[in-house]
Structures are given as structure tokens and as C-alpha cells.
Amino acid sequence: MTSSAEAKPTADKIAETARLILSEKAEYFTESVIREMTRLALQHGAVNLAQGFPDFPAPAEVKEAARAAIAADDNQYAITWGAKPLRDAIVAKFARTQGVTVDPEREITVCCGSTEAMISSLMAIINPGDEVVIFEPFYENYGPDAILSGAKPRFVRLHPPNWEFDRQELANAFGPRTKAIIVNTPNNPTGKVFTLEELEFIRDLCLRWNTFAITDEIYEHIIYDGVVRIGQLERESSGRLQRRRRPNGMSKTYGVTGWRVGWAIAPPAPTESIRKVHDFLTVGAAAPLQAAGAFALKLPDSYYQRLAETYRVKRDRMLGILENAGFECFRPRGAYYVMTDISRFGFPDDVAFARDLVQRIGIAVVPGSSFYNDAADGSRQVRFTFCKKEETLAAAAERLSRLRPS
Numbered sequence: 001m002t003s004s005a006e007a008k009p010t011a012d013k014i015a016e017t018a019r020l021i022l023s024e025k026a027e028y029f030t031e032s033v034i035r036e037m038t039r040l041a042l043q044h045g046a047v048n049l050a051q052g053f054p055d056f057p058a059p060a061e062v063k064e065a066a067r068a069a070i071a072a073d074d075n076q077y078a079i080t081w082g083a084k085p086l087r088d089a090i091v092a093k094f095a096r097t098q099g100v101t102v103d104p105e106r107e108i109t110v111c112c113g114s115t116e117a118m119i120s121s122l123m124a125i126i127n128p129g130d131e132v133v134i135f136e137p138f139y140e141n142y143g144p145d146a147i148l149s150g151a152k153p154r155f156v157r158l159h160p161p162n163w164e165f166d167r168q169e170l171a172n173a174f175g176p177r178t179k180a181i182i183v184n185t186p187n188n189p190t191g192k193v194f195t196l197e198e199l200e201f202i203r204d205l206c207l208r209w210n211t212f213a214i215t216d217e218i219y220e221h222i223i224y225d226g227v228v229r230i231g232q233l234e235r236e237s238s239g240r241l242q243r244r245r246r247p248n249g250m251s252k253t254y255g256v257t258g259w260r261v262g263w264a265i266a267p268p269a270p271t272e273s274i275r276k277v278h279d280f281l282t283v284g285a286a287a288p289l290q291a292a293g294a295f296a297l298k299l300p301d302s303y304y305q306r307l308a309e310t311y312r313v314k315r316d317r318m319l320g321i322l323e324n325a326g327f328e329c330f331r332p333r334g335a336y337y338v339m340t341d342i343s344r345f346g347f348p349d350d351v352a353f354a355r356d357l358v359q360r361i362g363i364a365v366v367p368g369s370s371f372y373n374d375a376a377d378g379s380r381q382v383r384f385t386f387c388k389k390e391e392t393l394a395a396a397a398e399r400l401s402r403l404r405p406s
Contacts, residue, residue, distance in 0.1 A: 033367060034366050035051065037050035037051065037354065041358060047362060047364065049386070050385065053258075054255040054257070054388070055389055056388070057255070058256050059255070062256070062292055062295065065295035066259075069291035070288045075287060075288060077284055077287065080278070083291065085294040086290045086291070087105075087110065088104050089294040097304075102265055108264070110262070110284070111263060111278050111285060113259075113260040113261065114216065116262065117264040119148065120264060120277045121266070122146065122149035122214070123148075126146075126179060131153070131154050131177045132153050132178075132180045132181070135165065135183070135187075136155045136158065136377070137339070139184055139187075139371070143373065154178070167201060175209070179212060180211060181206065182216065184218075185217070186220075186222060186334025189339055189371050191331070191335045192333065192334070214246075214247065216248075218252050219252050248262060253296075260285065314336070314386045314388070318393065322400070327341070337385050338383070338384045342381065344406060346406030349369070350378060350381060363399050366382060368380070
């Protein structure tokens with residue numbers, strides 16, 4: 001006869017049972033470290049230099065366009081793959097800024113942010129056993145995205161200080177199972193902008209192995225030092241990039257990371273698959289914010305020039321702050337992040353340093369290990385963001401001045 005105490009399941013048994021009935025996919029990654037650091041910043045009253053969202057206002061005219069759309073009762077479902085005015089605006093801007101023609105009816109899918117555009121693009125092409133090549137350090141969603149879509153990620157290292165890849169290592173990562181490579185340029189977290197020669201090498205590998213290139217271009221207008229735009233490669237490729245997909249969105253260019261309006265551009269056949277996946281993931285992005293997006297994409301070229309110059313000034317300001325505090329900085333050529341080496345501070349690893357920094361100094365950063373497949377590879381790095389107003393940067397400078405290298 002079994003006693004009631006024996007019959008009662010233990011906590012360990014309950015946990016083991018739960019593990020067995022839950023998806024194994026989620027066992028391969030943790031929750032977002034970036035978002036966790038934002039929560040710690042709020043908890044400790046710290047300056048948040050972890051999560052990449054501006055703390056200054058979005059353009060007034062873009063916000064007014066959203067208010068006007070809501071007031072005009074543009075509040076119901078848009079067409080699943082995107083409101084017609086927004087798709088047309090994407091086509092017009094793409095032609096103006098990159099010189100490439102896109103069909104708004106057959107080659108664009110509007111999603112809930114570029115993050116959803118990425119996972120929809122992957123789920124639309126991945127079959128069991130497929131592999132996805134990912135450069136590391138990588139934006140932390142890419143590894144989990146590959147796993148959630150059913151692919152095996154293959155990581156290829158970008159080496160500081162210029163974040164270059166070894167061409168033989170990249171070539172070795174491709175093979176019969178390679179379905180796609182993710183190229184994020186400008187890159188998060190490093191600020192790397194891939195050179196034309198690097199992009200041509202990647203293109204040729206994709207052509208050789210009949211592989212999709214998924215180019216995350218969310219920071220396309222935040223570039224410095226006269227670097228190449230990825231549209232130049234497409235113009236010079238004479239239509240050979242027919243297996244390319246482009247997640248993009250409004251978040252970074254227009255300072256509206258909370259709106260979650262993005263899109264994927266791809267040839268007609270892949271777009272048909274992306275639209276089906278997108279439909280059953282989220283149905284559609286917010287209708288009034290799509291209307292505001294259609295307005296935003298018509299802003300003049302001077303807007304994008306001011307945007308890049310504003311962030312160049314902030315980049316240089318942040319580099320000065322960090323170097324004065326004792327960090328070794330890797331100078332970004334795009335996006336709005338700075339990767340740093342923390343070896344001078346004598347901490348055992350990046351996580352210990354980041355937790356001390358947020359609790360004792362009042363600055364939240366992202367541990368570098370969250371951008372690597374093997375945490376040890378990022379254990380001497382942390383990432384700062386500088387998409388902040390001057391008051392925030394000044395507060396960061398004052399607090400970081402309390403740091404002392406060992």
C-alpha cells in the first residue's frame with residue numbers, strides 16, 4: 001500500500017515531467033539577455049545603454065501621421081501582407097535609395113517588425129535537416145530563429161578589431177545542407193559594415209550552393225565613413241541574387257521601435273511562402289501604424305542624411321566616454337552600438353562585469369556572451385548603445401568616470 005506522502009509527486013518529478021512534455025527547441029536557448037538587462041536597469045535606476053531604443057522623440061510628423069490615421073478610423077485589419085499605400089511607399093523608397101525595382105503585389109510582405117519578417121522568412125524555406133550560416137557575434141535572435149524554424153545553425157566568426165571573417169572558414173560552412181546565410185549589415189552588435197568584396201564573396205558562395213541570402217538591413221541609413229550600401233551589390237549582380245530576402249522595418253530609421261512595423265522583400269515564389277507563414281503567425285501589422293509608415297518612407301533624402309550625421313556625432317561622443325573610462329573600443333562603421341573589450345577591469349567574465357556595472361555604477365550594458373554560440377567566446381566583451389539623448393550620454397559619462405581599470 002502506498003502512503004499519501006509517497007504518492008505526492010516531488011518538485012523534481014514535476015519539473016522532469018514538464019520538461020518531457022515541453023518543446024525541446026526552447027531548451028537550446030535562453031530568454032533575451034538584452035531585454036533582461038533593461039529590466040535590471042529599471043530595477044536599479046541605471047542608465048540603460050543595453051537595449052537599442054532611442055530615448056528621444058520620434059519625428060513629429062510621423063507621429064502626427066499615426067494620430068491622423070487613428071482619427072480617420074483606419075483601425076481595422078489591413079490586407080494581411082500589408083496595406084497598399086505602405087507597399088507602394090516601400091517600392092518608391094527602395095527604387096530611390098537603392099536603385100532596385102520591386103513589385104508591390106508579388107514581392108513585399110509587411111510584418112510585425114523586422115524580427116517577425118526574419119522568422120517568417122526562415123520558416124518559409126526551412127525543412128528538417130537544413131542548415132543556416134550565421135556570423136558571430138550575432139544579434140541574439142538569429143540563433144533561436146534558426147532553431148525555431150527547424151534548422152541547424154552553423155556559426156562563422158567575425159574577428160576584431162575590424163570584424164573580418166576568414167574566407168576559407170566561411171566557405172567550409174557551406175555544403176549540400178546549407179539553405180540560407182544571414183547577413184546583417186550594418187551589423188548588430190559590432191557596427192561592422194560588410195565591404196563590397198566581402199558581399200561579392202558571400203554572393204558567389206550562395207550562387208555555388210543555390211543558397212538563400214537573408215540580408216537584415218534594419219540599420220541601412222545609419223552608416224558612417226562613406227561605406228558601401230548593399231543595393232550597390234544587387235545592381236552590379238545583374239539579377240543573379242534571385243534567392244535573396246530582405247527583412248527591414250521602421251524601428252531604427254524612424255525611432256519607433258515599439259510600433260513593430262517591418263517587411264520582407266523577396267522574389268515572387270519565396271514571397272508566396274513568406275505570406276502564408278506570416279498570415280498564421282500574426283495576421284498583420286497595426287493598420288494605423290502602417291499608414292504612418294507610408295508617410296514616413298516619403299521623407300526627403302535630407303532626413304536620412306541628418307539621421308546618419310546625428311548618430312555619427314553620438315558615436316564619437318560615446319567612443320570618447322568609453323575610452324576615457326578605460327575600455328578598449330572597436331570603432332563601429334554603422335548601426336548604433338559599440339563593442340568593447342573589458343580585460344582591463346579584472347572581472348572573471350562579462351556577466352560578472354555587467355551585473356557589477358548595473359548595480360554599483362548604475363549603467364546597464366549587454367554581456368558579450370549573449371552574442372556568441374559559445375558564451376566563453378564573448379566573455380571579455382560587452383556592448384553599449386548610443387541611440388540616446390545628450391542628457392543620457394552625459395549621465396553615462398559621469399557614472400562611468402567612477403570606473404577604475406585594474
